[in-house]
Amino acid sequence: MSHANGKVLFLKDNHIMYYEYDGTTDTLLSCLYENYAEMLKKWRNQPRNTCTCGKSEDVEIANDYGFGYWHKGLACRYCKAFVSGVF
Numbered sequence: 001m002s003h004a005n006g007k008v009l010f011l012k013d014n015h016i017m018y019y020e021y022d023g024t025t026d027t028l029l030s031c032l033y034e035n036y037a038e039m040l041k042k043w044r045n046q047p048r049n050t051c052t053c054g055k056s057e058d059v060e061i062a063n064d065y066g067f068g069y070w071h072k073g074l075a076c077r078y079c080k081a082f083v084s085g086v087f
């Protein structure tokens with residue numbers, strides 16, 4: 001399977017959101033969801049959200065592709081988008 005499940009941890013309040021990770025192109029798809037089921041409905045057909053409100057927050061980004069890893073980035077819970085940390 002070349003796609004994987006990802007999680008975003010908002011460090012301010014430990015809020016977790018979910019995203020789809022494309023392991024083929026090593027891309028985090030910039031569309032965040034409040035729950036896993038919502039994300040699965042758009043599996044391999046994710047919109048590409050961008051932050052337009054400027055309220056991005058520090059996050060840690062994880063996925064379960066390969067051995068899994070965490071790295072730091074910026075994301076916006078309101079626009080449901082990654083701001084940085086996306087490859």
Ligand SMILES: [Zn+2]
Nearest residue numbers: 051053076079
């Ligand atoms: Zn935003």
